[in-house]
Amino acid sequence: MQDIDDDRPTAPLDKSEEPLWKRLVFMLIIAAMISVAQSILFLIAVIQFIIILIDQRQPNERLADFGCMVGAWVAKAARYMSIATDAKPWPFKDMD
Numbered sequence: 001m002q003d004i005d006d007d008r009p010t011a012p013l014d015k016s017e018e019p020l021w022k023r024l025v026f027m028l029i030i031a032a033m034i035s036v037a038q039s040i041l042f043l044i045a046v047i048q049f050i051i052i053l054i055d056q057r058q059p060n061e062r063l064a065d066f067g068c069m070v071g072a073w074v075a076k077a078a079r080y081m082s083i084a085t086d087a088k089p090w091p092f093k094d095m096d
Contacts, residue, residue: 026088030077037074041067
């Protein structure tokens with residue numbers, strides 16, 4: 001199964017401006033951040049479930065939007081980690 005953005009060719013690493021050791025450092029930092037993001041998403045899911053139990057199946061919209069934002073960040077981080085793109089995710093670049 002291919003994602004819409006997956007049809008873009010990946011750039012060869014030898015043409016990248018960034019040294020490989022520097023990319024490794026960013027990848028390690030982003031890997032740790034992805035782990036934190038997974039914990040945040042789990043916490044959001046638990047809180048949302050409690051909210052819908054209490055509030056007659058009405059989820060908190062702000063919490064849902066925040067969860068979508070975290071999920072979008074994880075997707076961007078995964079593209080950088082898999083070397084599908086050279087664009088670093090937040091905090092190294094502005095959040096879209």
